[in-house]
Amino acid sequence: MKNMLLTLSNTKRKLVLGGAVAALSLLVSPILQAQPYSDNWNDGNDTSPAWSHFGNSTYSSWTFPINPADSSYAYRIQSATPSGPMAGSFFTSQPNQANFTMSVDLIDWNADSGVSRQVFGLMGRANPSAPQIPTGYGLMVRQPSGGPGAMSLQINRMGADVGGVLALTNSGFLTPPTPAGDYTLVFTATGTTLKGQIFDKATGLAMQLQNGFDYLSVTDPYPGAYTTGAYGVGGFLVNVTPVDVTFDNFVIVPEPSALALGALGLAGLFWAGRRGRLSRSGRQA
Numbered sequence: 001m002k003n004m005l006l007t008l009s010n011t012k013r014k015l016v017l018g019g020a021v022a023a024l025s026l027l028v029s030p031i032l033q034a035q036p037y038s039d040n041w042n043d044g045n046d047t048s049p050a051w052s053h054f055g056n057s058t059y060s061s062w063t064f065p066i067n068p069a070d071s072s073y074a075y076r077i078q079s080a081t082p083s084g085p086m087a088g089s090f091f092t093s094q095p096n097q098a099n100f101t102m103s104v105d106l107i108d109w110n111a112d113s114g115v116s117r118q119v120f121g122l123m124g125r126a127n128p129s130a131p132q133i134p135t136g137y138g139l140m141v142r143q144p145s146g147g148p149g150a151m152s153l154q155i156n157r158m159g160a161d162v163g164g165v166l167a168l169t170n171s172g173f174l175t176p177p178t179p180a181g182d183y184t185l186v187f188t189a190t191g192t193t194l195k196g197q198i199f200d201k202a203t204g205l206a207m208q209l210q211n212g213f214d215y216l217s218v219t220d221p222y223p224g225a226y227t228t229g230a231y232g233v234g235g236f237l238v239n240v241t242p243v244d245v246t247f248d249n250f251v252i253v254p255e256p257s258a259l260a261l262g263a264l265g266l267a268g269l270f271w272a273g274r275r276g277r278l279s280r281s282g283r284q285a
């Protein structure tokens with residue numbers, strides 16, 4: 001269990017998403033079957049709407065610091081060294097989802113990789129009650145021991161059958177995220193296809209990865225692909241070092257559609273995916 005951990009973190013498009021959530025509520029609800037669910041934690045709690053904690057309650061904490069970007073409350077998840085393997089929260093006030101587009105702002109984390117080598121971000125199709133560790137998929141930022149240059153974005157499979165957290169695909173960054181910035185993680189699941197991006201809120205653009213693209217995309221090759229489940233945020237300990245990550249502005253849109261993505265300002269996710277498929281097949285985009 002000690003070497004399995006990765007980090008995932010995200011998204012900074014606070015201005016974009018702040019308005020987008022409101023726009024989404026207005027636009028999507030009357031038009032689409034897919035109703036978005038969200039929490040900005042501005043009421044300073046995780047009980048309304050309801051989240052369920054995963055982690056050792058003795059060594060983990062769920063608190064509500066101020067997000068400097070808009071002076072609202074955010075959501076900080078911490079787990080101390082003796083805890084493990086994970087601390088997180090699952091959004092339990094809405095039904096489980098199969099297909100989704102999910103996003104959350106990543107506004108802060110413990111960037112001292114000599115102290116905290118963590119993997120943090122979004123989780124989907126999860127079973128929080130699975131033994132030892134939640135099963136499901138994650139879009140996460142990994143902060144290993146090598147410092148910022150070794151950070152990567154990962155789409156993970158979680159579960160005891162893969163030893164905890166396994167990167168199905170991952171890539172380093174051309175310019176790694178830092179806690180001084182704000183980012184937005186965007187995670188999409190459609191059938192067996194999982195896609196992930198991290199946007200820099202300072203530019204509104206998806207961050208460029210060392211894989212040559214600005215996104216990750218993968219199909220789970222393992223037996224027993226997860227088809228539905230809970231969704232949430234959290235972090236995994238790496239080599240029993242502490243988790244410390246702060247999120248804000250969580251949104252999930254069931255059954256992703258072009259309209260919903262457009263309302264979120266996320267149409268680029270699918271555009272990028274289309275370009276990637278063309279490139280891989282050798283055609284010109």
Ligand SMILES: [Ca+2]
Nearest residue numbers: 040042072073
């Ligand atoms: Ca907030």
Ligand SMILES: [Ca+2]
Nearest residue numbers: 043045048049
């Ligand atoms: Ca609340």
